Amino acid sequence: MLDVFMLSRIQFAANITFHILFPTITIALCWLLLFFKLRYDRTGNTAWMAAYRFWVKIFALSFALGVVSGITMSFQFGTNWPGYMETVGNIAGPLLGYEVLTAFFLEATFLGIMLYGSNRVSNRLHTVATALVAVGTSLSAFWILALNSWMQTPAGFEMRDGVAYPLDWVAIIFNPSMPYRVTHVLLASGLTAAFLVAGISAYRLLKGDSSSEVQLTLKTGAYLAAILIPIQIFVGDIHGLNTLKHQPAKVAAMEGVWHTETAVPLQLFALPNEKTQTNDYSISIPRGASWILTHHGDGEIQGLNEFAGEHPPVMPVFWGFRIMVGVGLLMLLVSWSCSLQLWRRGKIAPLWQRALVAMTFSGWLATLAGWYVTEIGRQPFLVYGLLKTADAVTSTASGNVLFTAITYVLLYIVLIVAFLHTLFYLARKAVSNDLEPLATTAKEAKL
Amino acid sequence: MSGEAYWLPVIFVVLMGVAILIYAVLDGFDLGVGVLLPMGKPEYRNIMIASIGPFWDANETWLVLAVGLLLIAFPSAHSAVLGYLYLPAFFLLFGLILRGVAFDFRAKAHADYQNRWDRCFKAGSIIASMAQGYMLGIYVTGFSGGVLAIGFGLLSAVCVTAAYAFIGACWLILKSEGDVQRWAAKRAKLTAILMIIGVMVVSGVNPLMSTEVFDKWFSLPQAFLLLLIPLLCAILFVTLFMYLRHFPYNNDFGHWVPFSCAVGVFILCFLALAYSYFPYIVPGKLSIWDAASAPESLRFILYGAAVVLPSIMAYTIFMYRIFRGKAQALSYY
Numbered sequence: 001m002l003d004v005f006m007l008s009r010i011q012f013a014a015n016i017t018f019h020i021l022f023p024t025i026t027i028a029l030c031w032l033l034l035f036f037k038l039r040y041d042r043t044g045n046t047a048w049m050a051a052y053r054f055w056v057k058i059f060a061l062s063f064a065l066g067v068v069s070g071i072t073m074s075f076q077f078g079t080n081w082p083g084y085m086e087t088v089g090n091i092a093g094p095l096l097g098y099e100v101l102t103a104f105f106l107e108a109t110f111l112g113i114m115l116y117g118s119n120r121v122s123n124r125l126h127t128v129a130t131a132l133v134a135v136g137t138s139l140s141a142f143w144i145l146a147l148n149s150w151m152q153t154p155a156g157f158e159m160r161d162g163v164a165y166p167l168d169w170v171a172i173i174f175n176p177s178m179p180y181r182v183t184h185v186l187l188a189s190g191l192t193a194a195f196l197v198a199g200i201s202a203y204r205l206l207k208g209d210s211s212s213e214v215q216l217t218l219k220t221g222a223y224l225a226a227i228l229i230p231i232q233i234f235v236g237d238i239h240g241l242n243t244l245k246h247q248p249a250k251v252a253a254m255e256g257v258w259h260t261e262t263a264v265p266l267q268l269f270a271l272p273n274e275k276t277q278t279n280d281y282s283i284s285i286p287r288g289a290s291w292i293l294t295h296h297g298d299g300e301i302q303g304l305n306e307f308a309g310e311h312p313p314v315m316p317v318f319w320g321f322r323i324m325v326g327v328g329l330l331m332l333l334v335s336w337s338c339s340l341q342l343w344r345r346g347k348i349a350p351l352w353q354r355a356l357v358a359m360t361f362s363g364w365l366a367t368l369a370g371w372y373v374t375e376i377g378r379q380p381f382l383v384y385g386l387l388k389t390a391d392a393v394t395s396t397a398s399g400n401v402l403f404t405a406i407t408y409v410l411l412y413i414v415l416i417v418a419f420l421h422t423l424f425y426l427a428r429k430a431v432s433n434d435l436e437p438l439a440t441t442a443k444e445a446k447l
Numbered sequence: 448m449s450g451e452a453y454w455l456p457v458i459f460v461v462l463m464g465v466a467i468l469i470y471a472v473l474d475g476f477d478l479g480v481g482v483l484l485p486m487g488k489p490e491y492r493n494i495m496i497a498s499i500g501p502f503w504d505a506n507e508t509w510l511v512l513a514v515g516l517l518l519i520a521f522p523s524a525h526s527a528v529l530g531y532l533y534l535p536a537f538f539l540l541f542g543l544i545l546r547g548v549a550f551d552f553r554a555k556a557h558a559d560y561q562n563r564w565d566r567c568f569k570a571g572s573i574i575a576s577m578a579q580g581y582m583l584g585i586y587v588t589g590f591s592g593g594v595l596a597i598g599f600g601l602l603s604a605v606c607v608t609a610a611y612a613f614i615g616a617c618w619l620i621l622k623s624e625g626d627v628q629r630w631a632a633k634r635a636k637l638t639a640i641l642m643i644i645g646v647m648v649v650s651g652v653n654p655l656m657s658t659e660v661f662d663k664w665f666s667l668p669q670a671f672l673l674l675l676i677p678l679l680c681a682i683l684f685v686t687l688f689m690y691l692r693h694f695p696y697n698n699d700f701g702h703w704v705p706f707s708c709a710v711g712v713f714i715l716c717f718l719a720l721a722y723s724y725f726p727y728i729v730p731g732k733l734s735i736w737d738a739a740s741a742p743e744s745l746r747f748i749l750y751g752a753a754v755v756l757p758s759i760m761a762y763t764i765f766m767y768r769i770f771r772g773k774a775q776a777l778s779y780y
Binding site for chain 2: 057060061063064065067068069070071072074075077078079082085086089090091093094096097098100101102104105106108109110111112113115116117120121163165166169394395396400403404407411415418421422425426
């Protein structure tokens with residue numbers, strides 16, 4: 001039987017898994033919308049405005065799903081993890097507060113103008129509203145990631161009677177892992193939105209919609225992905241080095257290093273075995289991990305044996321990392337191939353269009369895998385080295401938590417299905433709208 | 448206790464109170480519109496939802512701010528209150544999720560599904576309103592537990608839902624015309640009566656729950672001054688009923704009167720509750736000074752709030768001005 005602790009973890013994991021899907025889309029998609037709008041303002045090409053109108057619907061839907069699941073999290077800190085706020089509330093509170101004050105109101109208010117205001121305000125103000133929503137979503141990411149990074153690499157505080165007190169807010173906000181994490185997550189959002197836009201555009205193209213709107217968004221998505229993915233791989237590498245410095249146990253789990261050693265091989269495939277402390281069925285590249293992590297073939301890497309009883313579960317961290325990297329490499333292949341074809345011939349071969357459709361949600365997959373690595377990799381701590389997750393949990397009856405956890409999970413499944421269903425419905429509807437004028441002209445020609 | 452250790456918690460509880468009041472008024476009317484949504488009159492629904500379209504998201508942010516301020520300034524109260532209210536908080540969130548997404552899905556999903564999403568929107572609005580009412584009721588009883596408290600919580604759930612439906616109907620009188628407006632006026636009368644009953648019951652039970660609250664209200668000389676609250680409340684309701692009796696008027700005369708009365712009543716009820724419990728944050732158990740976070744944290748957030756809150760107010764007013772006048776069918780983009 002699961003206890004309150006495990007149920008609360010499952011519930012929070014379900015909640016944050018569901019939640020992160022939508023900000024990951026909206027943070028970057030809003031900047032893309034601003035780009036569409038500015039292109040329209042500059043060129044007067046109505047295809048850009050058509051792109052704006054199509055994608056703003058998907059933005060609004062994603063935004064709503066992100067808002068409601070985000071509110072849920074602000075309550076769950078209190079309902080399920082009272083020890084969290086009681087121990088580090090002095091730090092976490094103001095960071096969350098600044099997120100609400102500087103980001104939430106800005107985005108929620110100007111979203112109204114962005115969505116419904118275009119016939120009530122000037123075109124310029126409408127563009128400004130779009131820009132402010134984009135700024136708001138990015139600011140929101142900044143604050144929440146500052147807090148998350150602080151939980152990974154706490155700094156700028158002192159403990160008095162088991163409670164954290166702030167000493168230096170600059171050190172708290174710009175804690176050691178924060179610049180890397182913020183960059184990594186913002187790029188992940190860019191890639192998620194790029195593949196979403198490219199994938200849905202390719203889907204519309206395959207359904208016979210060859211409007212110039214689809215051509216423009218396909219190009220925008222493919223080129224953006226091709227530009228961002230090498231930067232992301234580079235940033236991911238230095239983020240990993242930063243983690244090695246501050247959270248060596250997490251890196252040891254990512255690479256499946258059970259015992260401290262030199263010339264560590266890179267595991268391409270393995271099933272980490274916690275009982276025997278070995279990697280079963282391992283396929284590896286000699287010295288690979290040492291090369292990547294120490295940039296030296298004989299480099300030493302600390303093993304999990306040095307963190308006995310205080311290291312994260314190895315399997316999910318190990319595989320989460322491999323899925324993230326694998327999807328990243330696929331992104332590189334698909335985006336570069338498609339961009340090259342677009343650049344050379346101005347169009348993408350049907351097979352690669354299908355590849356783009358298949359990659360529509362690759363950003364979600366990579367983001368979730370990466371998020372699992374960083375969050376599970378922090379266990380058994382909630383705040384690294386400071387507060388264990390088990391010590392923060394509620395004393396509410398487990399029946400209550402069982403009930404709420406099951407209901408949340410079911411609700412989230414229904415909503416994901418509804419979201420995907422609506423997304424492709426909107427795409428098909430746009431196709432038939434774009435094809436209709438053609439059909440009418442064809443009829444008229446017959447008459 | 449003196450200096451900032453005394454004043455910072457006071458400032459923050461006032462800020463939090465203002466956030467709760469603004470939330471109750473603003474999200475109150477859009478929840479209320481959801482509660483009233485007539486499933487039998489599809490032609491009314493589009494205009495009703497259009498009347499809250501640009502606003503609901505920002506309105507709900509005031510709840511995030513209120514809970515945020517509780518969490519920032521009074522972390523142990525945040526844990527205590529939400530711990531007591533584990534299940535009602537869940538129902539509140541469930542309702543908010545349902546209505547928030549239904550609002551967007553209804554306009555984008557296939558037309559065949561629109562009825563279903565509208566039903567979700569209405570159900571979500573009712574669940575969220577009732578959960579808030581229930582939480583208020585349990586809070587007023589000081590989390591004492593027992594059958595009586597649960598019964599009172601349920602009564603409070605119905606009354607708060609009626610109050611939201613009432614302010615929602617008043618909002619519709621302001622924002623709509625023709626059939627919808629006349630329909631809303633009828634709803635306003637009905638829900639106002641329910642709300643009056645609710646307010647009277649809560650006012651009766653509230654002082655009986657604790658001697659402290661009783662003494663605050665019924666000792667002289669302040670009792671004379673406090674008498675103003677129920678008196679003003681009565682005046683507002685009388686004005687409302689006199690206005691609604693001859694509704695509708697030519698040229699939409701005074702279409703702002705019901706909503707103004709509703710806002711006035713909300714403010715008065717809020718003041719009465721705040722007066723009853725100050726300086727407690729968990730009635731009878733935890734004062735704002737017991738629960739406050741470290742002064743260095745409160746100071747840090749206060750500097751920001753002093754700059755940001757006025758600009759939030761400014762652009763919120765700006766947005767309401769942009770969308771002033773009667774609601775039109777939403778042109779979506």
